[in-house]
């Protein structure tokens with residue numbers, strides 16, 4: 304299938320909606336931000352000369368990028384104009400249970416729901432939103448429902464650098480250009496259920512192979528979101544070292560220079576691209592082969608390197624390189640000696656601790672403010688990216704190898720036959736929080752459980 308390039312600027316779809324106060328506010332003043340979001344079927348052109356029926360937020364694919372600041376008091380007025388129930392889940396944000404958009408709060412067709420939350424201090428970073436209805440998350444995301452959330456800090460150490468948002472998601476179209484969603488018991492459906500659904504068309508911000516321009520010498524900040532159902536991207540930019548500066552929950556303490564970055568589905572990274580090429584030069588952001596699969600259903604083409612977008616140098620003479628701070632921010636360590644429980648989560652194919660998700664069962668009961676260590680053990684010969692709602696955690700080690708620096712995460716990829724451990728503190732809020740494999744087919748199948756956090760509505764501590 305030949306997919307066309309849609310001329311697009313990478314900031315397309317950026318909206319700031321209905322601010323009731325803006326401008327020169329003191330850093331700590333709270334803004335009230337109101338957003339109107341509607342999910343509805345629509346038709347858009349994904350391939351040349353044809354349109355495809357998709358689901359979209361506000362008629363856009365991906366949905367509008369929402370920008371908030373730490374301290375903002377946000378109300379999202381959501382309306383479901385889909386023919387089926389849905390929710391809007393704010394992946395990675397620390398917010399009240401009733402605003403999490405989990406399967407506990409479905410919004411029926413024709414109904415509205417207000418998501419109300421305050422953006423907590425220290426949470427500046429890159430997040431995303433997507434539906435989370437029981438058993439239908441993969442379907443609705445495949446139909447086009449996902450969008451980016453950017454949370455900004457008032458004291459952003461990278462302020463001033465030109466920024467690019469890169470939302471990556473693959474998809475698969477049938478011969479009639481409809482979204483290819485095979486029946487679950489068909490051969491293709493069985494492979495999807497096992498592997499997680501992948502597609503040959505890789506969309507970056509809704510376009511195939513868009514172009515980012517850079518001037519020689521320039522330093523750009525890229526925020527990358529993997530919104531794919533299952534595909535994992537081993538990102539590399541030939542001829543360039545990458546400066547990895549942040550992950551799911553925002554910036555690290557200092558930049559880390561790397562050749563490649565593994566971005567599992569639902570994870571986010573922030574990185575700095577230094578324009579070390581020459582004027583007029585061109586390269587591509589690549590996804591190198593990564594074997595996350597079990598051999599039985601591993602796609603034949605998994606060894607191919609895929610191109611995601613073109614990086615085009617302008618013909619302008621090199622710019623004097625911007626200076627990059629060596630210290631980004633303080634990332635306070637969660638204190639493992641305070642841990643009051645250790646939780647073992649054993650992943651088998653489609654299940655956690657031998658069970659399927661049951662909305663009437665609580666799998667882990669904990670109290671507000673508790674610190675706990677979770678060990679995720681993957682018995683399967685394929686990777687499973689493990690996600691926890693409501694709280695950012697700090698990965699301690701993977702396969703026993705300690706993490707070399709601290710970062711806030713809400714997804715950790717647990718490699719085949721591997722183990723990952725993280726420490727988490729349930730600082731806010733009480734409620735029932737899902738944890739699950741973020742391969743959407745696995746999640747919908749029931750590879751998910753519930754953490755219930757009980758206690759006073761909000762802890763006194765402002766720390767997360």
Ligand code: C2O
Pocket residue numbers: 392394433435569690692737739741
């Ligand atoms: Cu991206 Cu349960 O979430």
Ligand code: CU
Pocket residue numbers: 392393394395690691692
């Ligand atoms: Cu989530």
Ligand code: CU
Pocket residue numbers: 653686687688740741742745746750
């Ligand atoms: Cu999985």
